[in-house]
Amino acid sequence: MLTGALLILAPLFMGFAIALSNRRLMTVIHYTVETLVYFILALLGLGLGQMQGLLDQLGAMAGQVLGLVIVLLVANVAGLWLFHRWQPMELTGQTKEQRPGYRRLFLAGLKPLLAVLSGVCLGYFLLPRLPMVDEVATWALMLLLLLIGLQLRNAGLSLRKLLMNRQGLGIAIVLMVSSLLAGLVLIPWLDVPWHQALALASGFGWYSLSGIVIGDALGPAWGGVAFLNDVLREIIALALIPLVITARPAVAIGYGGATSMDFTLPVIRSSGGLACVPVAIASGFLLSFLSPVLMGVFLSFG
Secondary structure, three states: OOHHHHHHHHHHHHHHHOOOOOOHHHHHHHHHHHHHHHHHHHHHHHHHOOOOOHHHHHHHHHHHHHHHHHHHHHHHHHHHHHHHOOOOOOOOOOOOOOOOOOHHHHHHHHHHHHHHHHHHHHHHOOOOOOOHHHHHHHHHHHHHHHHHHHHHHHHOOOOOHHOOOOHHHHHHHHHHHHHHHHHHHHHHHOOOOOOHHHHHHHOOOOOOHHHHHHHHHHHHHHHHHHHHHHHHHHHHHHHHHHHHHOOOOHHHHHOOOOHHHHHHHHHHHHHOOOOHHHHHHHHHHHHHHHHHHHHHHOOOOO
């Protein structure tokens, strides 16, 4: 399992080591990443749809997802609130900006669910069990991580400056620690070994990664649980950020997890102003690296 985890993580670091300057190529990579995400999610749904006794397991999956979402929400918000009390972030120079279309963002947050649901329907009603689905999903994930590594390296971000951003670094560490503590609390509820509970708590909102990695290691049911937990984090973050960012910027930025540097960033910027942008990018960037590393390490104990 450790060898498999390293094979999955290697493309991310390989991509980050390559510097590109061709803008056209970076545009192609951007659209390829978007396509791969939905392809991988459809494969995740396909594996779920072809799972024996799917209908019998749906109730258990719903309870597991609910437990993960609620306990992680409480732990993350509490940890980030305490961090704000210790290191308050002042939104100096905040300006009123045009707010993004929240309805459009919310509908975009539902697209991953639709991709998985499409795969579930195909697997349950149309396609027989295909043994190569897991292998195709693993290779697609490795390609996705390679391309994401390229994007992170060539986004004009200095790793040194990101690591020197005390607010962003602190928010990322607090979210990671509070999530892992929540994972330990959830062990009796999830009825899994400690390392599997910690792996489930280490997605940080990166649903296309957690769903496939967890599903490959623990089976399609747990992959579905990991996916739903992380996609619901993103949807909740879209509603939470405008409500709390003025009073508690660390809570708003941190709860978005890895999405704070991409999907939820427009909401963070419009609600909190430009001062929040470097903090959100630093936090999301670091969590994007921590998530696959932690999942790989914890799953290697299996």
